Amino acid sequence: MSPVQRLLLLLSICASTITLATLVHATDHIVGANRGWNPGINYTLWANNHTFYVGDLISFRYQKTQYNVFEVNRTGYDNCTTEGAVGNWSSGKDFIPLDKAKRYYFICGNGGCFSGMKVSVVVHELPSTPHAAAAAKPEEKSGAGSVVLAIPVVVVVVVATWIVPFFGYWV
Numbered sequence: 752m753s754p755v756q757r758l759l760l761l762l763s764i765c766a767s768t769i770t771l772a773t774l775v776h777a778t779d780h781i782v783g784a785n786r787g788w789n790p791g792i793n794y795t796l797w798a799n800n801h802t803f804y805v806g807d808l809i810s811f812r813y814q815k816t817q818y819n820v821f822e823v824n825r826t827g828y829d830n831c832t833t834e835g836a837v838g839n840w841s842s843g844k845d846f847i848p849l850d851k852a853k854r855y856y857f858i859c860g861n862g863g864c865f866s867g868m869k870v871s872v873v874v875h876e877l878p879s880t881p882h883a884a885a886a887a888k889p890e891e892k893s894g895a896g897s898v899v900l901a902i903p904v905v906v907v908v909v910v911a912t913w914i915v916p917f918f919g920y921w922v
C-alpha cells in the first residue's frame with residue numbers, strides 16, 4: 752500500500768471515530784449548576800444558557816428531606832400542580848434522561864414551585880447526525896462508556912503503526 756493510500760485510510764478512520772464519539776456523547780446538565788435545586792433561583796435564566804439534545808441527562812441536586820422533582824405538563828408548570836404528573840423523583844441526586852425531542856417541564860412538588868423551583872427545557876434532535884444510525888444502534892448507547900474508551904485506544908495503535916512508516920518514507 753502506498754503512503755498516500757495509508758494516509759487516506761488513516762483519515763477515514765479518524766473521521767468515523769469522531770462521528771461515533773459524537774453519537775455516543777451525552778451531557779449531564781446540572782440544574783442551577785453549583786446552586787442546585789433550591790428556592791429563589793430563576794431557572795429560566797439557567798435553561799436559556801444551555802442547549803439540550805436527545806440523550807442528554809438533566810440532574811437535580813437538593814436536600815431530599817425538603818424538596819423533590821415532578822415531571823409535569825404545561826398546565827402543571829404554569830399552576831404549580833402535580834396532578835397527572837409523568838414522573839417523580841426524590842433521591843436528592845436525580846439523573847433524568849431526556850430521551851425525546853420535546854419541551855419538558857419539571858417542578859418541585861411540595862411547595863417549592865411557588866418559590867421559583869420550576870424549570871422548562873426544550874430538547875433538540877442531535878445536530879447533523881443521521882437519526883437512522885442513532886436509532887439502529889441502541890445497544891451502543893447503553894454501552895457508551897466502553898465504546899468511547901475503546902475507540903481512541905484502537906486509533907492510537909493504528910496511528911502508531913501506520914504514521915511512523917509514512918513519515919519514515921519521506922524523511
Ligand SMILES: *[C@@H]1O[C@H](CO)[C@@H](O)[C@H](O)[C@H]1NC(C)=O
Nearest residue numbers: 792793794795796797799867
Ligand atoms: C426569569 O428570567 C426571565 C428572563 O429574563 C424573565 O422573563 C422572568 O420573568 C424571570 N422570572 C422570574 C420569576 O423572575
Ligand SMILES: *[C@@H]1O[C@H](CO)[C@@H](O)[C@H](O)[C@H]1NC(C)=O
Nearest residue numbers: 783784796797798799800801
Ligand atoms: C452561562 O454559562 C457561562 C459558561 O458556562 C457561565 O460563565 C455563566 O455564568 C452562565 N450564566 C448564567 C446566567 O447561568
Ligand SMILES: *[C@@H]1O[C@H](CO)[C@@H](O)[C@H](O)[C@H]1NC(C)=O
Nearest residue numbers: 825826827828829830831832
Ligand atoms: C392553570 O393556569 C392557567 C393560566 O396559566 C389557567 O387558565 C387555568 O385555569 C389553570 N388551571 C387550573 C386547573 O387551575
Ligand SMILES: *[C@@H]1O[C@H](CO)[C@@H](O)[C@H](O)[C@H]1NC(C)=O
Nearest residue numbers: 823824825826827834835836
Ligand atoms: C396536563 O395534565 C392534566 C392532568 O392530567 C390535564 O388535565 C391537562 O389538560 C394537561 N394539560 C395539557 C396542556 O396537556
Ligand SMILES: *[C@@H]1O[C@H](CO)[C@@H](O)[C@H](O)[C@H]1NC(C)=O
Nearest residue numbers: 821833836837838839840860
Ligand atoms: C411517584 O411515582 C410513582 C411511580 O414511579 C407512583 O407510584 C407514585 O404515585 C408517584 N407519586 C406521586 C405523589 O405522584
